Amino acid sequence: MRPNIQIHRVNLHIDDQIVLSVKDLSGKLIPLKPGEPPSVGEKYTFVIAVESADIVVTAQNLTLLLNRYAPTPNHR
Numbered sequence: 001m002r003p004n005i006q007i008h009r010v011n012l013h014i015d016d017q018i019v020l021s022v023k024d025l026s027g028k029l030i031p032l033k034p035g036e037p038p039s040v041g042e043k044y045t046f047v048i049a050v051e052s053a054d055i056v057v058t059a060q061n062l063t064l065l066l067n068r069y070a071p072t073p074n075h076r
Helices: 059-069
Strands: 004-013 019-031 046-056
Antiparallel strands (some): 004 019
């Protein structure tokens, strides 16, 4: 069973430059290492499977987010 997470009115720092303003978010914490519990106090121990969210992101932050983290097709 995966733990639920609820986030309300939080600035979520994706990295040193990208910030998402989270009004409301509901989801599940997925541990990155099977068998180890996720820890919100440690980086890179979990991902969030978002079930619903209301967020605000600037155009600049959206551009950075997509350029850094969105998968791109291989060009040959």
